[in-house]
Amino acid sequence: MIKFLLKGIIRDKSRSILPIIITAIGVTLTVFLSGYMRGAMGDMIDLNARFETGHIKVMTQPYLKNKDQLPNDLALLEVSELIADLEKDFPEISWEKRIRFGGLVDAPDENGLTQGQGPAAGLAIDLFSKHSNEIGRMNLAPAIVNGTIPIRPGEALISEDFSQKINASVGDDVTFVGSTMNGSMAFQNFKVAGTVRFGSAAMDKGAIIIDITDAQNMLDMEDGAGEILGYFPNDVYDNNDATQIAETFNAKYIDSDDEFAPIMQSLKQQNGLASLLDYADVMSGMFVAIFVFAMSIVLWNTGLLGGLRRYQEYGIRLALGESKGHIYRMMISEAVLIGILGSILGSILGLAAAYALQVYGFDISEFAPQSNMLMPNVIRAKVTPDLFYIGFIPGVFAMVLGTALSGIGIYKRETATLFKELEV
């Protein structure tokens, strides 16, 4: 019987083409948009990893608890030793020290009088070590508006908007005023090597980037760092590995009674990224639900129109002794077949499109007014295993639901009425 149905579907194009096209379009969109969303989420996570969380991050336990206050008084000390240990235990990971701090940046004129000042968020990264990839990771080069990346100690990058606000341009000196790790005043002059655009309003309003060694000196944090970030090779995050490494590392310190004992967290544990990922799943679930709903309605109507055309066929089949229930079930089976064909087609197209967007990307730098640190220049999709079924199942489901609804009419009709359609 299935063979019989397949023949009907293949030979009677008007019965199959339209539903197949509708299903295929819906499935293509679902797969492609899901892939795009996976990509966008991936970019967002990647961005988080680069700027804040690393793939894994080591802090002291009290620093972790008060993370939002940039509590450098609780920072890690003797980090060289710690990093040496980390490199020994997890040789594939690259480790980077960072210090976050806050303070006031003051731009004096030739006479040393303040001509502009403002609060600034500070970030110290390893700008000069050969092994460090921080400059690339932070996307600094494309984000430069004026000047260059610092090339020697005592140089700083400040945000472009901030530089205009405080009247400090490339080559000028600025003074940072803050507090050291121990709570005393910290003063330090920096030469503005360049200005950058972050792409986040908070950072563009006032931020300064300096080298990690300068920060250690300025903040009295000799061989200290607020956090040590670990990155997997090629900067690709793997949640299982990250969780594993964090567990291994933390096990070493579980019995430590040092209140400043280090603790490691995976990317997913930080910044509520777990709930962000869940949110993304809910979003794509909703998208799929809307798609199923819309498709079902379209396919319902297509089914109604197709059904009208086929009343004669149903009449003949009734006369041949098929029951209405059987006819209905055969309609559903047909829908399953058509749904499968359309969904296979749609999945292939959607995957191909998502894959193309993953491999080639879509360069938006031409459309974006200015490039900055926080915005990826290339939009990419990501083909994940779930894309293979995320459109397929709803595609078949929508087709079956649409047909089931349109077929109810057949059920409700009197046999004699259906049969009447035969008398032309």
Add this chain to the structure above:
Amino acid sequence: MNTEKIITLENVVKRFKVGDGEFTALKDINLNFDKGEFAGLVGPSGSGKTTLLNIIGSLDSPTEGTATVMGKSISELSHKESALLRNHHIGFIFQVYNLLPVYTVYENVEFALLLQNHSAEERKKAVMDALDWVGIADMANKKPAKLSGGEGQRVAIARAMVKKPQILLADEPTANLDAENAHAILQTMKSLNKELDTTFLFSTHDEKVMKYMDRIIHLRDGSVEKDEIINSKSSSK
């Protein structure tokens, strides 16, 4: 055996709702058919022929009275039971031969058997036999659109006969055929009637058809006007 009543109609009345009122299409019909009869319902258009055939074929049921087909009361059958009765014991042939256009001649005939449980081999044999009976075995792979009217009606006969039903109901089967084809078809049906002892019941207002009938029932305005036995069936077998 031959005198066994295969169809019994007792005081059958059929009314249709028409707008707010009712229209009586069949008025108190009393008829019996023996197994193996070759009978025609004759009457002008609107006299109730199709309505009567539909009731006997369990596609519709009487408003009043009882129609008993193969021992089963039509109005008491569930939808499923009546489908089963049609599938196994009743063949239909219509005025317009109504083949499924996407399927070949062979597949159209096979369809009736797909609803029953037959092996592919059994089906193949039965279909080819049926096409042989009506003389179009060589057209098995053609599509209905490629057939002439006479050929199409033969396929319809083969489709109705392939399951060797007890009863074959033919509603104006020759209405769209020329004289030559009409005669050929009737001869085919007559020989099937003899060979398989199938009960044939026609509706027609075609003079050519009437010549072949062993019994002619004249209908007018939903009533039996005359019931003529032309060839007594008991003598033939």
